[in-house]
Amino acid sequence: MEIKNLLNILENKGFKTYFTETTDEACRLLAGLIGKDDTVGAGGSATLDETGVGKFLKERGNKVYIRKLMPDVNPDEVMKNAVFADWFLTSTNALTENGEFVNTDGNCNRIASQLYGGKNTVFVLGVNKIVKDVPAALERIRTVAAKKNCLRFGYTSNPCVTGGDCRDCPRETNICHATSIISLPPRSKNVYVIIVDKELGY
Numbered sequence: 165m166e167i168k169n170l171l172n173i174l175e176n177k178g179f180k181t182y183f184t185e186t187t188d189e190a191c192r193l194l195a196g197l198i199g200k201d202d203t204v205g206a207g208g209s210a211t212l213d214e215t216g217v218g219k220f221l222k223e224r225g226n227k228v229y230i231r232k233l234m235p236d237v238n239p240d241e242v243m244k245n246a247v248f249a250d251w252f253l254t255s256t257n258a259l260t261e262n263g264e265f266v267n268t269d270g271n272c273n274r275i276a277s278q279l280y281g282g283k284n285t286v287f288v289l290g291v292n293k294i295v296k297d298v299p300a301a302l303e304r305i306r307t308v309a310a311k312k313n314c315l316r317f318g319y320t321s322n323p324c325v326t327g328g329d330c331r332d333c334p335r336e337t338n339i340c341h342a343t344s345i346i347s348l349p350p351r352s353k354n355v356y357v358i359i360v361d362k363e364l365g366y
């Protein structure tokens with residue numbers, strides 16, 4: 165699918181969309197959107213790490229609630245503050261060609277923040293996250309996103325890593341406790357979408 169068609173679909177649904185060539189451009193765009201006195205939250209995201217935007221905003225003086233950038237603060241406190249920050253920055257596990265954002269979480273702070281809390285959510289994603297439909301999104305989550313996260317956490321016995329069935333996933337290491345599908349921007353939020361013309365995160 166042509167990116168411009170996807171951007172049109174998203175705009176017609178009420179999302180505010182941007183397309184950038186590089187992560188630097190995405191970072192500059194975010195720096196322009198976010199006020200210098202605004203608070204900013206984010207969940208753990210390889211995509212956002214690649215943009216470097218969290219560190220940039222922190223150095224600029226924004227109050228930033230990102231666990232990696234607050235190693236001395238209780239993680240639960242950081243996640244709660246991130247839900248109600250003025251801006252929540254996040255990637256997505258998948259974006260369908262019909263403009264649906266599909267995400268699966270273990271802690272669920274990320275999908276909670278995408279759905280409710282502060283006034284603004286920004287999805288930042290590479291073109292590798294675009295899939296045909298919701299079944300393809302769920303397949304991507306299992307075979308790419310969850311699998312790579314399990315490897316990152318050392319959960320190497322989980323079925324998505326070993327080739328087994330998700331129904332046999334042990335609860336202690338299962339990182340798929342809830343899945344959300346955002347079809348339209350939640351009523352209480354402005355939702356921005358920045359698609360970067362690169363492969364980013366997983």
Ligand code: SF4
Nearest residue numbers: 310324330333339340
């Ligand atoms: S439920 Fe378990 S096995 Fe299935 S994708 Fe999630 S972590 Fe992997």
